[in-house]
Ligand SMILES: Nc1ncnc2c1ncn2[C@@H]1O[C@H](COP(=O)(O)OP(=O)(O)OP(=O)(O)O)[C@@H](O)[C@H]1O
């Protein structure tokens with residue numbers, strides 16, 4: 001198994017946002033993390049990526065205890081994430097954004113750019129060519145030279161996904177990647193997510209659209225008030241009484 005949390009707990013002041021959550025994600029899977037508003041989903045992703053420190057519990061990734069690591073250390077081990085507030089470079093074009101991501105992931109070293117060595121120049125040409133291919137692959141070829149800040153919101157988010165894909169993480173944490181998108185942008189984003197999956201990247205996905213989660217995910221984990229209340233394959237989770245109650249409230253269970 002690639003990721004495992006044991007007794008993961010986060011308390012904010014008096015509020016138990018995440019309560020004793022045991023979560024596992026196997027390599028190659030897309031696991032959906034769902035639950036009502038305020039259930040603790042984003043907090044779980046912030047804990048895994050090192051942006052928050054757990055109050056209790058342990059996080060293991062790829063055979064290592066990463067509980068106390070900082071975000072950049074977690075990223076270096078191969079956990080990527082997208083952000084609600086998109087950290088793309090607004091003044092860069094779509095293509096330049098991808099190039100920047102390739103640079104961040106490629107081990108170009110410090111000396112190459114300073115001395116402009118031949119190896120570095122060759123590497124740089126490579127990166128631009130790969131970025132160009134990558135942009136076509138994710139369906140953003142048409143906005144190649146647009147400044148990121150001028151793109152429609154949904155395209156910015158697809159660009160954010162494309163950036164995450166460029167880094168080739170082992171595990172990608174996606175917090176509502178389809179939020180605020182129209183249907184055309186959603187289908188573009190779903191294509192990118194499927195590309196990410198087909199390159200072997202494992203995904204933990206938070207998404208409110210139940211139909212999308214059901215169709216995309218191999219397994220689903222449901223949280224409510226910080227606790228895990230159900231997990232399993234989509235077909236099973238959909239029928240789970242406690243899940244139905246959490247989503248629709250008591251008597252609407254049918
Ligand atoms: N930094 C923080 N400080 C204090 N409370 C927080 C903090 N972050 C989250 N919370 C609280 O923890 C609980 C879980 O929040 P979280 O954002 O993880 O929920 P969520 O499942 O992602 O919800 P949503 O579906 O609305 O995005 C909420 O009650 C929230 O108000």
Ligand SMILES: [Mg+2]
Pocket residue numbers: 041042043
């Ligand atoms: Mg959230």
